[in-house]
Amino acid sequence: MARTQDRAYIPRDVRRELWIAAAGRCEFRGCCKPVDRDFLTKTKCKVGEYAHIIADSPDGTRGVAGESERLAKDPTNLMLACFDCHSRIDRNGKNNEYTAEQLRAMKREHEARIQFIYSATGVKDSLPIMMSFPIGAHVPVIDVRQVQYAILENSGYTRFPLDKHVHIDKSDFDTQDNSTDFWPRAERVVTEVYERRILPEITARNGATHLTVVAFAPIPMLMKLGALLGDKTEATVFDLPTERWLWDKNADCPSPQFLHVVPDQLPREVAVVVSISNVATPPSYSSIVEFRAEAPNRGIIRTEGHVQAFRREFNAFLMKLVRAGVRVLHLHPATPLCLSVEIGRMLLLKTFEEIHVWEWQAPIWKQALRLK
DSSP, rough: OOOOGSSSSOHHHHHHHHHHTTTTTTOOTTTOOOSSOOOTTOOOOOOOOOEESSOOSSTTTOOOOOOHHHHOGGGEEEEOOOHHHHHHHHHGGGSSSOOOOHHHHHHHHHHHHHHHHOOOOOOOEEEEEEEEOOOOTTTTOHHHHHHHHHHHTTSSSEEOOOOOOOOEEEESSSOOOOOOHHHHHHHHHHHHHIIIIIHHHHHHHHOEEEEEEEEESSSHHHHHHHHHOOOSSSSEEOSSSSSTTTOOOOOOOOOEEEEEEEOSOOEEEEEEEEESSOOOOOSSSSSEEEEEEEEEOTTOOHHHHHHHHHHHHHHHHHHHHTTTOEEEEEEEEEOOOHHHHHHHHHHHHTTOEEEEEEEETTTEEEEEEEEO
16 A cells, blocks of 8 residues: 555545535445544544545555556545544555455445435434344344434435434343233333333424334234324334345335135124234134234235235224224234234224233233233
């Protein structure tokens, strides 16, 4: 790599163009640190560095005789980087692991995201609501940075995460969901956090008008969270269809089909079996109504459109139950994370007199929560 004093001078207009295109953030994939402030003290200062993709010297990292000289001051050959990522890009000289093609792709992706942000219309701020409870021996880990990124990506940069969030983090909960005291303890924790931290955010003057919900917990707890949040505040609920809460953007992603048959008249009290992520075992109950996907499977909900389609169908199903005379529901769900929360949000708590949620603990169903 060429010595610092020998490096090509980068004109002010080129540096300005690069800062604008990168929005003052490191362009190395996965970093995105702001480089307009001190990372430790947060005081305003310029700590960004100008990293060459093709080195400005043939002897430098990825240097090419003729090309290095020609591209030394070209903004398309420069990345705005933090100190650490500049070191990653340049260390070991000719033996550096990153190719020019890889770095150009990082620059292109970062600057395309910034353009999305600049040009987005109808933008809404969203308050991330996260919940973590162990499911059996599985201990969930939810990274708020992944959630913030998913909010931007899933919405096409029309929803932006607020700089605060609420995390009901009980991944270290010392009682598993097969214990008899799990449900009353867990319900109490979620209710207390909702009343102390979430409710003030959505009822305050100029409070949050949109929520993004990301939760990993036993199904009844997901429904409890949904019931507390309700349907008055607009919300989007994410799932894990692929990774990091990102929806599937494949144009050929198949849409799930939902089926249900509700008789004109039903008893006041019925069991409702919901088979979406799996085929739920029917309970031993005298009157059973089923809502199901045509082909239940764990990865069935892969886009926000799938969630909205489910909401329309399930809401129509609930309306038919009400018209048929049902007032007490016993829910037996096999549902994905996001739909479990959505069912809780959709339940007509003013219409149904009682709503009970059961959990499958092989080989039987066990009553978990009473939502009303």
